[in-house]
Amino acid sequence: MSNPLLATQGLPPFSQIRPEQIEPAIDQLLQDNRDTVEKILSGLTDPDWDTLVAPLEEMNDRLAKAWSPVSHMNSVVNSDALREAYNACLPKLSQYWTDMGQNQEMFQAFQTLAESEGFQKLDEAQQKVVTNTLRDFRLSGIALQGEDKQRYAELQQRLSELTTRFSENVMDASDAWQKEISDESELAGLPPMALAAAKQLAQMKEKTGWLVTLDFPSYIATITYADNRELRKEIYTAFATRASDQGPNAGKWDNSPVMEEILTLRQELARLLGFDNYAEYSLATKMAETPQQVIDFLQDLAEKSLPVARADYQQLCDFARDEYGVEQLEAWDLAYYSEKLKQARYAISEEQIRPYFPLPTVLNGLFTVTGKLFGIEIKEITEFDRWHKDARLFEVSRQGTVIARFFLDLYAREKKRGGAWMDDCRVRRRLDDGSLQLPVAYLVCNFNSPVGDTPALLTHNEVTTMFHEFGHGLHHMLTQIEYADVSGINGVAWDAVELPSQFLENWCYDPEALGLISGHYETGEPLPQDLLDKLLAARNFQSGMMMVRQIEFSLFDFLLHQQFEAGKTDIQQLLNDVRAQVAVIKPPVFNRFQHSFSHIFAGGYAAGYYSYKWAEVLSSDAFSRFEEEGIFSPEAGQDFRTHILEMGGSREPMDLFIAFRGREPDVSALLRHCGIAEENT
Structure with missing residues (x-):
């Protein structure tokens, strides 16, 4: 056969x-x-x-x-x-x-x-x-000789095994923890959708009652809404200690030695190739030119954001104390009281607007928005070979000609990696016989699946996630380049690769676009004006805290890869030092965030997590052109498609950005969009 x-x-x-x-x-x-x-x-x-x-x-x-x-x-x-x-x-x-x-x-x-x-x-x-x-x-060590050449091969092979093991440990540790609940009162506060999902999950596993797991939709619903503080503490502890030496499965899938070895080998690899450290090696293929430039960029953002972040946190502490008598906020209280504060201040919650974002409506709206912006049409193909019953396939056309396809796999389940991502299945290239191989993308998310006859209902955060991944997908699918190595996202500097994805998120906050992507799952009524006003007002809720959290992850990643010395660097201590410098929230001592930081230990973001913030400067500034010319400006849309999406990695990202914007990027748009500029300029 x-x-x-x-x-x-x-x-x-x-x-x-x-x-x-x-x-x-x-x-x-x-x-x-x-x-x-x-x-x-x-x-x-x-x-x-x-x-x-x-x-x-x-x-x-x-x-x-x-x-x-x-x-x-x-x-x-x-x-x-x-x-x-x-x-x-x-x-x-x-x-x-x-x-x-070699x-x-x-x-x-x-x-x-x-x-x-x-x-x-x-x-x-x-x-x-x-x-x-x-x-x-x-x-790749072309200049290496003899033993060095052999060592390079050994390092690459071992690193590929270790990064996979890191990912497997996180998946296994996540799948291993679940909590069966027989008394519904223990889940008081959970929205009906989350309760129904927990019940459905229990039934699927032939259990009675409700099942709470570490799959992200289950975790985030519990930590945000459960009135039961002990339950929040229990799930937080399990989630924050996955694959570590702490928590309910302490030591079982512990990534501590895996991280040590990955970092040790990365530094050895970098030095073998003539770099001082892995951070320097990482920048050889990025827009940023020196490690100091990255560190200065992050510290400058931290300096501008910290006063706002501290004010955010103080308001949360004051609110929890004054309204609920909570003298000391713990890590498992933050999401819960933040949601209460958000509701008190803006009279809006993610759950309140969830019924207005049924997946079919959001998907159609996403296709309408990108159609208006980039002149494309999207239709579903129902007959195709699937890996799972949830998988779907779509075709992208322009002026009647099919130019790309993409698969969707949107629901969380066991044996599926957490998070959301875009990956390429086929790359656009001209074949030997003169025909064109069309690009094909995978778009993967982990949303709650439909419950009974109710379609999957998304939070606004999840809508934003879907737009983000689709932005990556468009970068891959709309390319006009015909050589695999620089077609789509290939060959794009890693710190510019988030530009199209973060750029597309902006339409999730635009009133005109929201009219296209929302519609109540029962009545079809678009998001009402009062809810829309509240959603927009709440856009920058705790944006200072969110900004410094991303800076914390970015600095930790970068300094770790710049400074790590085997046997000398204490990973936890380095993270603590970064937190002392830029964080406003101090997690409990058992928190082992780093043990499941797959982006840097199992993904492509080693010494590159800063790319999210770096590219956000580009994406905010790119979007500001649409704010000036019109949210669906055909000229701006066509220019973005022509200069950014179609060009792939065929030119330097700064040249492409300047071709689109007419100048170099400016950080002020990002600070304005995050609501930080007003307080700090």
Whole structure:
């Protein structure tokens, strides 16, 4: 029987993929690719695009198309067999990419191409592919010799295993904790939707009563609304100590040694390549030029935000004391009393507006908004091969021509990684036969699923999350670039990659757009004016506290990767020091936030978490053009599509931003949008 992972046409055949087929398919592709490289390089005297770059792109795309569904399913329908097959392939893939990055003959061929007359005849995107490749050769240790070269390969392989283990530990620790509740009074305060979801979850697991878990929709509902302080403390403790040496499962999936080893090996890798530390190495592919520039940027933001954040926190403490007699706010009280304060001040809660954001309406509204902005149409395809019954598929068209597709997987469930993300399934590129391979994206969230006949109802935060991920999706899908390495989000500097996603979030707060994305699930009535006014008034509620929280995560990540020394750096102490400098809230001593900080230990954000704030400066300033010209300005929309979304990684992000905005970015729009500027300018 043929291996479905080796099929190169069409969309992945998810339902046909068996764990036992994964390793043989990857083995075969890696061997095929090695043979192809040998064939390309043998007798290659005068390398050009067609004899060197195009065939390498073709073979690597074939590998990407096989690995993409495996990696995706490992995240969304994880099983022991799938995890085992996935993990068996990681060292092989790591070795393959190390070998590619250290192939002297290939490096020389690219060097020769870059220095040839033919290079000047390549278009801008092609030149970017070649210069990026030469940069990546240097970052892959092309200059290393002997033992150093071997050590680099070992480091990459081990890091790939460790980051996966970190992620698995978080998933297993999250899945391991649940609380069965038989007395409904223990859940007093929880909104009806959250209660119904807890009951449905218990029924699915053949339990009586209600089930509370660490899946984010269940956790956030409990910590925000449960009147039962002991229950809040219990779930907070379980959540804040996942995969650590503390809490109800202390030591069972402890990421402490995993983090130590990851950081130790990252520093060794950076130094092997001639950098002082991993933070320096990380910036080699980013917009920011020096570690000090990043630290100054974050500290400057902290300085501007801290007075507002302190005032936010003081107001919360005063409110809890004056209205509820709570003298000492604990970590498990913050979300609860913040919600009470928000309701007292603005007479609005996330739950109150949830009925106005049924998923089908939000989705249609999202498609209408992006259609108006970028001239695209989106329609659902019902017949396709799924990995889970919740998976959906859509087609994106412009002027009647299909230009992209995307999968949606929106509901939280067991064996699915938490959080929300966009990933690429297929990249846009011109194929050998002249045809165009269309981009395909995965868009994944973890919302509450529909309960009974009621559709999934989203909080406004969840609506914003969906717009955010769709912004990433548009960056991938609307690209006009035809070379895989700089097509869509590929080749985009990591600290600019959040620009389209954060940019799109702004429409979740625009009255005109909200009319399109809201509608009561029973009556279809759009969000009433009084609720809309309250939602907009509450937009910057505790924005100072939120800003310094993001700065805390960003500084911790960056300083950790800049300063870490094996056996000397105490990770917890470094985090405590950062908190002393920029935080207004001191978590309890058992809090082990870092042990589930997957962005930096298992995602691509190591020494790059600051990118969220860096890109938010870009996105706020980009959006300010729409504030000036009109929220659905066709000219501004077309310019954003042309200069940002269509260009992928084919040009430097600063050049693209200037082409769109007519100048370099200005931080004042971000501070204004966060409600911080008024108090601090």
